Each structure stands twice: as C-alpha cells, then as structure tokens.
Amino acid sequence: MILVTGATGNVGGAAVRRLCAMGEDVRALVRSPERADLPAETDLVRGDLSDPSSVEAAMHGVDGVFLVWPLMEAEPVLPVLEAVRPHAERIAYLSASGVDPAAEEQGDPVTGVHARVERAIAASGLHWTLVRGGGFAANDLGWAGQVRGGGSVVRTPFPDARRAVVHEDDLADVAIRALTSDGHAGKAYTVTGPEMLSETERVRILGEAIGRPLKTERQGLDEARAGLAAAGLPPEATEAILAAHADFAAPGHTEELHTAEEVTGLPPRSYRQWAADHADDFR
Numbered sequence: 001m002i003l004v005t006g007a008t009g010n011v012g013g014a015a016v017r018r019l020c021a022m023g024e025d026v027r028a029l030v031r032s033p034e035r036a037d038l039p040a041e042t043d044l045v046r047g048d049l050s051d052p053s054s055v056e057a058a059m060h061g062v063d064g065v066f067l068v069w070p071l072m073e074a075e076p077v078l079p080v081l082e083a084v085r086p087h088a089e090r091i092a093y094l095s096a097s098g099v100d101p102a103a104e105e106q107g108d109p110v111t112g113v114h115a116r117v118e119r120a121i122a123a124s125g126l127h128w129t130l131v132r133g134g135g136f137a138a139n140d141l142g143w144a145g146q147v148r149g150g151g152s153v154v155r156t157p158f159p160d161a162r163r164a165v166v167h168e169d170d171l172a173d174v175a176i177r178a179l180t181s182d183g184h185a186g187k188a189y190t191v192t193g194p195e196m197l198s199e200t201e202r203v204r205i206l207g208e209a210i211g212r213p214l215k216t217e218r219q220g221l222d223e224a225r226a227g228l229a230a231a232g233l234p235p236e237a238t239e240a241i242l243a244a245h246a247d248f249a250a251p252g253h254t255e256e257l258h259t260a261e262e263v264t265g266l267p268p269r270s271y272r273q274w275a276a277d278h279a280d281d282f283r
C-alpha cells in the first residue's frame, strides 16, 4: 500500500491516478475526503500534515509514502517522519530543482523549506528518493482565468522566460518507480520536461490545443506583484518568483534534462501533450 499526500493537488493527484491504473493499493491523505475527486478505488483518509497523529492513523499497512509537502515550514516534517518510520520502508519526496544540496542557505524561502525537509528525510533511516521537480507545466493553469470564456491574451511579466516545464505525470511516474522498484534508494533525481520553451511559445501551443490563437502581452512588474499577492503569495515568495523568472528570461538559461526517461524508460511528456491533457481547463 502506498500513501500519497497532497493527493488533491497536481502531482499527488497524478500519482494516485497512475497507481490506481496500475492496480496498486493506494491511500490518499486528504484534508477533506468529501471534496477529493479521485478514483473510486482510492482509500481516502482524512488527515493533515500539520497533525502528525492523523498521519500515524493513516499508516497501517503502508509500505511506501509519496510525500508532497505543501507547508511553508520544514520542522513539522520531523514528527511526520516519526509516524512514517515504524511502518514504511520507502519514501519518495517531491522536492524542487532549485535546491542546492551543498549550500548552507538556499536562494529563496521555498527551496529553503525543501532543503530542510530533504535533510530530515536523509536522516530518517527510511529508504529515500528525492524527486526534485523543475518548473511545473501545471503552473500554467494560472493562465486559465485569462483564457477561459474567449480571452486571447495572456498577460505575464516575463513572456521570454524559458523553461523545460515538466508534466505532473512524469514526476508521478518517477516517484512511483522509486517506491515500487529497487535501485532508487539514496538517489536525487532532478526531473524536467524535454524542451526549453518560452512562455510565449507555451501560450501559442495552448492556443493550438484549444483551437484558437492565443498570445502573450508583457505585464508590468507592479501588476504582476498585485496579481501574486491577490493569489495569496507572501511578499518574499512573490519577489523570489519574479527574480527567478528574470533569470529564466536571461540569454543562455538552460535546464533541459532527461531524467524521467533514465528512471522510467519512457521519453518525458512534451508540453504539447500537457496542453492536450489540460485543454478543457482553458476552454
């Protein structure tokens, strides 16, 4: 039995669906089972990662955990790992490609949390695998509000920012391999998509997926800040995101890797595939 956290989100949800399709026993730790839109065969358990006793209660029969950690603090992971350790042998952790394992301090608060969780997991005694995700293609769902209902323009502060964004199914597949096959303990996999694409190129591909032309328009930084604040992001996270995107727009920025293929034996999914899979979110 594999326990998945963050199971109503992009990557955890993909993992649950893929595990169910493989016929594996899956339990999803969710805060609101009544709202979870997951396959019927999922064992839904109410729980909260900030309440380790709820994790403990979800652990019976579990031998592997896919840990998605959405909390903005790392320290609460320690009692969660304590709850996991007597039961599970393996843990796969969804981390971020921005983590520099050699650095004392990380570049922004989010990678700081991931780095501290990574260290706690490495010290846990569990057989661990780190799945360090590059930029998620799913972040582009943030554009859906501008497109749904006939919009043709996506306003974004860095239309030239180029990333090899990754399909959530590739992150899920790498985590599942780590949890269901041998040879992945102690490994850190940085998982990106297969090709560097600017935001303008991705918006064009999204337009092709939904059958009408879309384009980007450069948004002022103040407007972008206001939008991120309205979405609930704290100011330091907003600034970190904007600074990162300025770097992604710099000439020579590259991040394309083919780790998913090395682990799963399958080529990484293209952005075109992601756009087709999510076209209805933009219609």
Ligand SMILES: NC(=O)c1ccc[n+]([C@@H]2O[C@H](COP(=O)([O-])OP(=O)(O)OC[C@H]3O[C@@H](n4cnc5c(N)ncnc54)[C@H](OP(=O)(O)O)[C@@H]3O)[C@@H](O)[C@H]2O)c1
Pocket (backbone or CB within 6 Å): 005, 006, 007, 008, 009, 010, 011, 012, 029, 030, 031, 032, 047, 048, 049, 050, 068, 069, 070, 071, 094, 095, 096, 097, 110, 132, 133, 134, 135, 136, 138, 139
């Ligand atoms: N976006 C990127 O480009 C990127 C890149 C690398 C790594 N990451 C990392 O990926 C993770 C997010 O993954 P995602 O995009 O798949 O998630 P997501 O779609 O943002 O969903 C977050 C999930 O966490 C759950 N959750 C929130 N607070 C919780 C709590 N206290 N206890 C239990 N569950 C809780 C939510 O459940 P509810 O339904 O209850 O709200 C939801 O299932 C973060 O750690 C992020 O730093 C992101």
